[in-house]
Amino acid sequence: MDAWEAAVTGRAPGVVRVGLAVPLSGPLAMTAPSALGLATLAAGELTEAGGVRGRAVELVTVDAGRRPAEVGADVAALQAAGALDVVVGFSTSDVSHAVARVLAGRTPYVFTPPHEGGRVTRGALRIGSSPLAQHAAALAWLVRHRRARRWVLLGTDYVWPQAVHRAARAVLRDLGADVVGELLVPFGPADPGPALDLVRRSGADAVLLSLVGRDLVTFNRAFGRAGLGRRVVRLSGALEENGLYAIGGDDTGELYACMPSFAAAAAAAADATDEGQLALQERLAAHAGPDAPVVCAYARGVHDGIRAAAGLLDDRTATRPRPPRVRLARADGLVFREVGPPA
Template sequence: MRLTILNTVPSSPAPLDPWEVLLSGPAPDAVRIGLAVPLSGPLALTAPSALALAGLAAEECTGAGGVGGRRVELVAIDSGRAPEVVAAEATALRDAGAIQTLVGFHTSDVHRALERAWAGRGTYVFTPPHEGGPSAPGVRRTGHGPHAQHAAAIAWLVTHRRAARWVLLGTDYVWPRAVHRAARTVLADLGAQVVGEALVPFGPGDPAPLLDLVVRSRADAVLLSLVGRDLALFHREFARAGLDRRVVRLSGALEENGLYALGGDATGELYASMPSFAASSSSTDERQLELQERHASRSGHDAPVVCAYARGLYDGVRLACALLGAPGGRAAAVPTGAPRLARADGLSFTELRAG
């Protein structure tokens, strides 16, 4: 899976293979950034977008003079594997001088393992929505925490969709647990109820108990913290059970690649709260539009979509380059706007005003 994905990255240069980099040793005329993205596992469906936008960021950094005159290269690390495996490979590359810094998006159990293992090895930029709480020295988190990401979206749905009875469903790891804690607080403050909750392992499983929980609890809405392929599979079963047109769904992990994977949605009842969404020509998100134009110019109009994870990774690579080239490793933070709420409309999203 990893080699297949790397070979389909549009434009050049493609990310370097970690084992080839270890064998060849450091390149004096290049700065190498470890790119920890899921090339396997539930989030692998986002990898083409992520790799393409990270490549654009590296190319733009090099074109602007690089880091101290050295070109910027990316070394791909498959962060879809077990946390301890990812952490061991990343630290081995750093200790061998094969990479100078680390940027990535992945699930928060991998993030925690990397955060512990990377200590004292420089900067690690983690770009997706995260679980909140303090971060270790050297770790730069550029996404939103659970409360910031979900509060306005939940409030909008309680008010505008009369969603008073909520079921919380997620994968059993760090980020969904944190999302559930934040959601319970937000819903209590709004006078709404949590009438059911479940956490399930990664991977395809029997959706029947989860669907039964939604029916038995007479839920108006479901907050979903499943990710990637698992999220898409659940949505399909939700629709097959006939629940998609009468129960509101909100996800903090649904972007365009996931929407494509589930075949789109035209019920008007599927919502996502993400840092950004792919923009149409009428969008007010000027940064997204400009980024899409540069991406299309580099990779063609049939290039992978600029989803929220990919845009976050683009910003993360640009930040890493700035940190490597700045005196004392200091650089301005990546501008992070408020999370955006959108409703699925076929194979795209229509943004709504949540705040």
């Protein structure tokens, strides 16, 4: 249901309304089809299983890819109209902060992706990983197994990358590795030249990427064209399947990701296959057809978040979800293969 339609009609009897705050525009918009697909799958499965205390689950979409104030205003209007029982979604952290401030603990908020850590806002539940939990084991594995000792930290200039860089500095220091450069850039189309020059000048043998969405894709494409891909390790805490497809895959053997889930091809990598991930992809295909979008880490988080939200609203199933198992995977063509131990 559209947000304004929900605001006008208000709360519907016999229905649980879930505000689905996901990026339909902006840098993370490439993940929208996956997120919408798995959100409708989760809502449909919950409804078929009896719903929440007998009430069907209905989704109300809010575009979380806009400016924080705009997203917050939409959520505030929905809350004032009594149109929402809970809000679930992912976005950049500046947007999530705006949503949490507006809800102010009066409506539950389940934030699903990796987050910046720190104090949790009243009424909010974060089911993703903190920067340290997500990156520590991956950094350690790369330092020990790929001899990645000179690091450049490159990210977008907002809350989550800043927190990732703080955590990475501490981890790398303890591992005896060096941070030889750091750059935070604004959102949006930008010349990747200065970042590439920093990697070259610094003599880095590894780059930690906390760019997100479209900006991450743009940089990785430029990185490959510059001929750096085979000699400089890249690690990202935001690269997922849609992003890997968008850069055209990778066959350098030096592009790594530490997101909570990866889809591996069963026939090609039976030992690395995540059976739960593949089962989820099969259920999505049965729900949405053979052209269903790929199950990516962001979308899987939304699926889990809607189920967690149902638990919050239904005391019979109210349990705190376990944090996702963070893994290190190498991009191999258009799939990820797990290579490191679980964090």
